Amino acid sequence: MTTREIAAPLTDKLLTRQATVAIIGLGYVGLPLCVAVAKVGFRVIGLDLNADRVAQINRGESYIEDVPAELLGQSVQGGKLRASTDFSDLKMADVIIICVPTPLTSTQEPDISYIRSASQAVCDNLQEGQLIILESTTYPGTTEEVLLPALSGTRNGTVGEDFFLAFSPERVDPGNHTFNTTNTTKVVGGVTPNCLAAAVTFYSQIIAKVVPVSSPRVAELTKVFENTFRAVNIALVNELAMLCDKMGINVWEVIEAAGTKPFGMMTFFPGPGVGGHCIPIDPYYLTWKAREFDFHTRFIELCREINMAMPRFVRDKVIRALNQQRKSLNGANILVVGVAYKKDISDWRESPAVKIIHELQADGAEISYNDPHIAMLPVGKGLLSSVELTPAALAAADVVLITTDHTSYDYDEIVRHASVVVDTRNATRNVTGNRDNIILL
Numbered sequence: 333m334t335t336r337e338i339a340a341p342l343t344d345k346l347l348t349r350q351a352t353v354a355i356i357g358l359g360y361v362g363l364p365l366c367v368a369v370a371k372v373g374f375r376v377i378g379l380d381l382n383a384d385r386v387a388q389i390n391r392g393e394s395y396i397e398d399v400p401a402e403l404l405g406q407s408v409q410g411g412k413l414r415a416s417t418d419f420s421d422l423k424m425a426d427v428i429i430i431c432v433p434t435p436l437t438s439t440q441e442p443d444i445s446y447i448r449s450a451s452q453a454v455c456d457n458l459q460e461g462q463l464i465i466l467e468s469t470t471y472p473g474t475t476e477e478v479l480l481p482a483l484s485g486t487r488n489g490t491v492g493e494d495f496f497l498a499f500s501p502e503r504v505d506p507g508n509h510t511f512n513t514t515n516t517t518k519v520v521g522g523v524t525p526n527c528l529a530a531a532v533t534f535y536s537q538i539i540a541k542v543v544p545v546s547s548p549r550v551a552e553l554t555k556v557f558e559n560t561f562r563a564v565n566i567a568l569v570n571e572l573a574m575l576c577d578k579m580g581i582n583v584w585e586v587i588e589a590a591g592t593k594p595f596g597m598m599t600f601f602p603g604p605g606v607g608g609h610c611i612p613i614d615p616y617y618l619t620w621k622a623r624e625f626d627f628h629t630r631f632i633e634l635c636r637e638i639n640m641a642m643p644r645f646v647r648d649k650v651i652r653a654l655n656q657q658r659k660s661l662n663g664a665n666i667l668v669v670g671v672a673y674k675k676d677i678s679d680w681r682e683s684p685a686v687k688i689i690h691e692l693q694a695d696g697a698e699i700s701y702n703d704p705h706i707a708m709l710p711v712g713k714g715l716l717s718s719v720e721l722t723p724a725a726l727a728a729a730d731v732v733l734i735t736t737d738h739t740s741y742d743y744d745e746i747v748r749h750a751s752v753v754v755d756t757r758n759a760t761r762n763v764t765g766n767r768d769n770i771i772l773l
């Protein structure tokens with residue numbers, strides 16, 4: 333049979349959008365993808381171990397800010413999307429996409445146990461002609477070294493003939509109102525030409541531009557490189573911020589001025605550290621894999637060192653702000669404004685705010701926080717609740733520390749009522765009054 337003939341039944345189902353698509357892992361990546369795939373007409377089954385999330389989806393309720401409940405509800409009510417905890421539903425799927433977490437272990441090594449467990453569920457239910465795509469961010473080689481042997485060992489199937497396998501990294505940027513799942517270019521690498529053709533045909537039904545690459549490894553490394561690029565550049569401006577602090581130069585002014593160069597410059601901003609599920613984690617997947625090749629990823633190690641030092645640098649800024657008032661950190665009331673890892677989202681995973689709070693508490697500070705997106709925050713063994721950002725709360729704090737620059741905040745009000753503001757995001761740049769009370773990063 334020719335390449336075209338082998339993939340023909342699946343290709344026809346994809347082009348007519350009669351295929352059923354199963355998406356494993358219904359988080360920040362999987363849920364927006366479910367809605368985007370259902371919207372173009374495919375039947376979608378979302379699978380997750382978390383029964384609460386599954387029930388919420390089936391009620392048409394969204395728990396991800398970027399997924400409007402209305403859109404989700406339309407897909408569910410229209411019979412295009414349903415969620416399940418029953419992995420035998422995978423048998424009904426023509427396409428299976430894996431979007432499960434890829435964190436680090438306590439010793440900072442890749443934890444691909446979620447990928448292994450999802451791939452086991454796929455193996456247990458594998459049907460002839462299925463297209464399996466891994467979207468979780470991971471080190472180069474995962475698709476061919478972990479998934480391929482497991483799937484090939486199931487019923488002795490041949491990849492590219494009995495089943496199809498590809499890797500396509502998700503590039504979702506939570507809180508980004510311009511770029512979403514469907515208008516962000518998608519890179520795809522297939523294990524064989526048939527696998528690539530099937531995956532490109534599938535994504536072309538949903539996503540404006542699909543870029544095929546020669547292998548899953550290229551696609552895997554592309555994603556890790558993108559996030560490493562960000563991590564390294566953020567580290568560079570964080571280092572600059574620490575130097576500017578010593579030199580008495582406003583780093584924000586320097587960055588703004590440098591950004592006026594119309595070529596050869598890309599603006600990154602310093603901050604209290606890096607957070608979320610990507611930047612603090614993904615580069616270390618590469619560091620780990622590089623060791624297999626007796627290669628040391630020096631840039632990555634260096635940027636980690638710098639970015640990880642930022643919470644402590646912020647703590648030192650707070651201490652200096654207290655010093656100016658002849659106060660000590662021990663017993664000081666610090667009001668932390670914004671704890672999400674970036675603005676306008678509710679994700680606090682790896683958030684630098686949590687690390688800073690931890691550091692401040694360790695030295696005896698009394699911490700309260702406000703975040704309109706996060707009602708409760710686990711810090712250490714305790715749980716903090718978001719307080720209202722009233723004039724009284726602002727005035728009562730010895731230091732108001734801005735760690736996340738949510739758009740909804742009224743920064744004039746914050747500066748007006750606070751005795752001193754440590755601003756790690758230059759969120760107060762447009763505030764004109766009481767600027768003497770602002771200490772920038």
Ligand SMILES: NC(=O)c1ccc[n+]([C@@H]2O[C@H](COP(=O)([O-])OP(=O)(O)OC[C@H]3O[C@@H](n4cnc5c(N)ncnc54)[C@H](O)[C@@H]3O)[C@@H](O)[C@H]2O)c1
Nearest residue numbers: 357358359360361380381382431432434449450468469502
């Ligand atoms: N969050 C982002 O901004 C982002 C962006 C691009 C890529 N990614 C990558 O996408 C992947 C998923 O990240 P996320 O942020 O969506 O994670 P998430 O934690 O928001 O969601 C993951 C979901 O998978 C479920 N899950 C875990 N193990 C499972 C299993 N064996 N079977 C079924 N469901 C399972 C969890 O219950 C959870 O609902 C990661 O590799 C991440 O690095 C994330």
